[in-house]
Amino acid sequence: MSEAYDVVVIGAGPAGYPAAIRAAQNKLKVACVDEWQNTDGSFAFGGTCLNAGCIPSKALLESSELFQRAKDEFAVHGIKVGGLTLDLQTMQKRRASVVKTMTNGINTLFKANGVVGIQGHGQLLAGNRVLIKGADGTEKTLEAKHVVLASGSTPVRLQSVPHDGKYIVDSWNALEFDAVPARLGVIGAGVIGLELGSVWRRLGSEVVVLEALQEFLPMVDQTIAKEAMRHLKKQGLDLKLGAKVSSAAVKGDAVDVLYSDGQGEHSLQVDKLVVAVGRRPFTRDLLAQGIGVQLDERGFIKVDEHCRTGVANVWAVGDVVRGPMLAHKGKEEGVMVADLIAGHYGEVNYKVIPSVIYTAPEIAWVGQTEGQVKASGRPYKVGVFPFAASGRARAMEQAAGMAKIVSAKDDDEVLGVHVIGPMAGELIGEAVLAMEYSASTEDIQRTIHAHPTLSEAIHEAALAVDKKAIDGLNR
Ligand code: FAD
Ligand code: NAD
Numbered sequence: 021m022s023e024a025y026d027v028v029v030i031g032a033g034p035a036g037y038p039a040a041i042r043a044a045q046n047k048l049k050v051a052c053v054d055e056w057q058n059t060d061g062s063f064a065f066g067g068t069c070l071n072a073g074c075i076p077s078k079a080l081l082e083s084s085e086l087f088q089r090a091k092d093e094f095a096v097h098g099i100k101v102g103g104l105t106l107d108l109q110t111m112q113k114r115r116a117s118v119v120k121t122m123t124n125g126i127n128t129l130f131k132a133n134g135v136v137g138i139q140g141h142g143q144l145l146a147g148n149r150v151l152i153k154g155a156d157g158t159e160k161t162l163e164a165k166h167v168v169l170a171s172g173s174t175p176v177r178l179q180s181v182p183h184d185g186k187y188i189v190d191s192w193n194a195l196e197f198d199a200v201p202a203r204l205g206v207i208g209a210g211v212i213g214l215e216l217g218s219v220w221r222r223l224g225s226e227v228v229v230l231e232a233l234q235e236f237l238p239m240v241d242q243t244i245a246k247e248a249m250r251h252l253k254k255q256g257l258d259l260k261l262g263a264k265v266s267s268a269a270v271k272g273d274a275v276d277v278l279y280s281d282g283q284g285e286h287s288l289q290v291d292k293l294v295v296a297v298g299r300r301p302f303t304r305d306l307l308a309q310g311i312g313v314q315l316d317e318r319g320f321i322k323v324d325e326h327c328r329t330g331v332a333n334v335w336a337v338g339d340v341v342r343g344p345m346l347a348h349k350g351k352e353e354g355v356m357v358a359d360l361i362a363g364h365y366g367e368v369n370y371k372v373i374p375s376v377i378y379t380a381p382e383i384a385w386v387g388q389t390e391g392q393v394k395a396s397g398r399p400y401k402v403g404v405f406p407f408a409a410s411g412r413a414r415a416m417e418q419a420a421g422m423a424k425i426v427s428a429k430d431d432d433e434v435l436g437v438h439v440i441g442p443m444a445g446e447l448i449g450e451a452v453l454a455m456e457y458s459a460s461t462e463d464i465q466r467t468i469h470a471h472p473t474l475s476e477a478i479h480e481a482a483l484a485v486d487k488k489a490i491d492g493l494n495r
Contacts, residue, residue: 025051027361028150028164030142030306032056033067034074035338035350036170037126042355043168044133046362051162052135053142053152059196063139063155065126066119067172068339069347072192075122077215079115080195081378084222088380096417106223108200115195144169145308148333166333166361169313169321170354171306173299173339181207181268181295187275188268191216194294200224205277205290207265209236211377212296217257218379227256228288230263230279232297239375241389241438243404243424248383248440251420255380268293301340316342326366327357335361349373372455374448381421382444386452387436390426399429403461403484405477405492407441412472418442423481425451425461432460437481443474450478461485 027043029036032054040052054065064071090101130137140154150162175190177183185193191212200223206213209231221227236259237245253259263286265279277288301320307313312331314322321336323329329336335357338350349368356366377383393400406422407413421441427434437451454464464482469475480489487494 022149022161022163023051024163025049025136026164027051027166027168027358028053028142028162029168029170029354030054030144030150031067031170031172031338031340032065032126032137033170033172033338033350034069034347035172035340035354036067036168037065037129037354038351039168039170039337039354039358040135041129041133042358043361044135046358046364048358048362050135051138051164052130053138053140053150053162055139055141055155057155064120064123065130065137066123070122070126071119072195074347076115076119076195077191077212077219078378079118080111080219081215083111083114084219085380088222093417106200108198108223112196112198141305143305143308144311144313144334146311151308166335168354168357169306169329169334169336169340170338170350171302171340173345174302175295176298176300178207178265178295178297180266181277181293183295184270187270187273187291188293188295191294191296194220194292197292201291202226203274203290203292204228205230205268205275205288205293206296207293208232208296208298209259209261210296210298213294214252214257214377214379216294216296218252218255221256226258228258228260228290230265230277230288231259231261232264234262236261237377237383239389240377240383241385241424241426241436242391244383244385244422244438244440247421248377248379248381251381251440252379299339299345303340325368325370326360327353343370344373344375346373346375369456372452374452376445376448378445381418381441383440384444384448385436385438386448387434387455388426389436389438390424393426393435398435400435401427401429401485403427403481403486403489404495405480405484405489407474407477409480409492410472410474410477412474412476413442415472416442423447423477425464425478425481425485427461427485432462434459434461434464434482437478439477441474441477447474447478450475 026048027050029040029052044050140152143151204225206229217227263281268277275293313329337353339345352368359366374386404424408419413419424438426436469479483489
C-alpha cells in the first residue's frame with residue numbers, strides 16, 4: 021500500500037528542505053526525498069550547497085584566508101609568527117566536520133518540524149505519485165496532493181576536457197584535494213573559479229585561470245570588477261582573459277592544456293585542472309515519460325513567476341528552474357511555494373536578490389549595475405566611498421575596495437548597491453533591506469550608522485550620491 025502525503029518534495033538542498041519545513045509549519049503532512057551520497061558513501065540531506073558547495077567552500081576560504089593573513093599580514097599588527105606551517109589534513113577535517121554538523125542539522129530540523137526525510141531517488145509518476153527507489157533496491161510509491169521538484173544542478177562538463185575526478189576535476193573534487201597542487205589550472209573565471217582559485221593560491225599553488233570571455237566578471241558592476249581584478253592579480257592569480265581551451269589530456273601525473281588567445285596558441289602544464297564553466301539543471305530520471313512537465317531548451321523546468329509547472333499541483337524551485345543559481349534564491353522559492361500550497365500569500369522579489377563572491381576582498385551587490393542603468397536610459401547619479409577612508413577598515417588593516425550606490429535622478433530610488441571590501445557579503449544585507457522596502461537614497465542618508473563600523477561605507481556612499489559625503493571626497 022502506498023503512503024499518502026499533502027506534499028512530497030524531491031530534493032533536500034537549500035530549495036527543497038526549506039519548502040518541506042515551511043509546508044510542515046503550515047500543518048501539512050510532508051515527506052522530502054533525497055539521493056545525495058557523499059564520497060565516503062554516506063547519505064546526507066542538504067544538497068550541493070551543504071555538501072559540496074556554499075558551506076565547504078566557505079570553510080576552506082576562511083581557513084586559507086587565516087593562513088595567508090598569518091603569513092603576510094600579521095607582522096604589520098606587530099604579531100610575529102615563527103615557523104608557520106600548513107596542516108592541510110586538519111584543515112580538511114574541519115571542513116568535513118562543518119559540513120557534517122550542518123547536514124545533521126537538517127535531520128534535526130526535519131524531526132522537529134515533523135517532516136519525513138527519506139533517502140532515495142524520487143521520480144514523479146502520473147497522478148502526482150512519487151516512486152522512490154532506495155540505494156538497497158527497495159521501492160515504494162508515495163501519493164501526494166502536491167509535488168515540489170527541487171532536484172538542483174550539476175557541473176557543466178567540457179567534451180574536450182575529459183573529467184576523470186583525479187587530475188581533471190570539478191568543484192566538488194577541488195574542495196577535497198588532500199595535497200596542495202603545485203600548479204593548478206582553472207577553466208572559468210566565474211564565481212567558483214575565483215573562490216577555489218583563491219583557496220589554493222593562498223595555500224601555495226601557482227594558479228592560472230583561463231577565461232573564454234574578454235570581459236572579467238560581466239555580471240558585476242565594472243568599477244567593482246576592475247578593482248577585483250587588480251587585487252586578485254596582486255595576490256598571484258594569473259587571470260588569462262579571452263583564453264579558449266581546445267583540449268586537455270592527462271600525461272603521467274600532470275595535465276597538458278592547449279588554449280588560444282589573441283596572441284595565438286599556448287600550452288600549459290598543471291598538476292590539477294578544475295573545470296568551473298557553469299552548472300546545468302539536473303533532471304535525470306526525475307520525470308516519468310509523458311508526465312507533462314516541460315523543460316526549456318537549456319534543460320530548466322519551465323515555471324511561472326510562482327514556480328508552478330504546467331501540471332496541476334506540481335511545482336519546481338531552485339537551481340532546476342530559471343534565475344540565478346543561488347542557495348538563497350532557491351530557499352525563498354521553496355518557502356513561497358509551501359505558503360502558496362497552504363493557501364497563504366507567497367512572492368519572491370526577483371529584482372532584489374543579493375550576490376556575493378567570497379574572495380578577499382569580498383564582492384557583493386544587489387540591483388542594477390551602473391552599466392545596466394545607463395543602458396536603460398534612466399538618468400542616474402552615483403556615489404562612491406572608498407574603504408581607505410573608513411576608520412574601521414583602517415583599524416582592521418583591510419582598507420581595500422569601496423562601496424558604490426547607483427540611484428535614480430528622477431525620484432532618488434536606490435537602483436543598485438555594489439561593494440568590494442571587508443565583509444561585503446554582510447554589508448549588502450542593509451542594501452537588500454533598503455531596496456526591498458523601496459528606500460530612497462535620502463532614507464539611507466538619514467539612517468544612523470554606528471561608528472566606527474564598516475557599514476558607515478554604505479551611509480557615506482549614499483551621501484556621496486548627492487555630493488554630501490562627510491568622510492569622503494565628493495567627486
Ligand atoms: P541542490 O543543492 O543541488 O540540491 C538538490 C538535491 O536534490 C541534491 O541533494 C540531489 O542529490 C537531490 N536530487 C536530485 N534529483 C533527485 C531525485 N530524482 N531524487 C532524489 N533526490 C534528488 N550559492 C550561494 O548562494 N552561495 C554560495 O556561497 C555558493 N557557493 C557555492 C560553491 C560551490 C562550489 C558550488 C558548486 C555552488 C555554490 N552555490 C552557492 C550554489 C548553490 O550551491 C546552489 O545554488 C544551491 O545548492 C541550489 O539549491 P537546490 O536545492 O536547488 O539544489
Ligand atoms: P559561472 O557562470 O559563475 O562562471 C563560469 C565562467 O566560465 C564564466 O565566466 C564563463 O564565461 C566561463 N566559461 C564558460 N565556458 C568556458 C570555456 N569553455 N572556457 C573558459 N571559460 C569558460 O559558473 P561557476 O563559477 O561554475 O558557478 C556555477 C554556479 O554556482 C553559478 O551560477 C553561481 O551562481 C553558483 N555559485 C555561487 C557562489 C556564490 O554565491 N558565492 C559560489 C560558487 C558558485
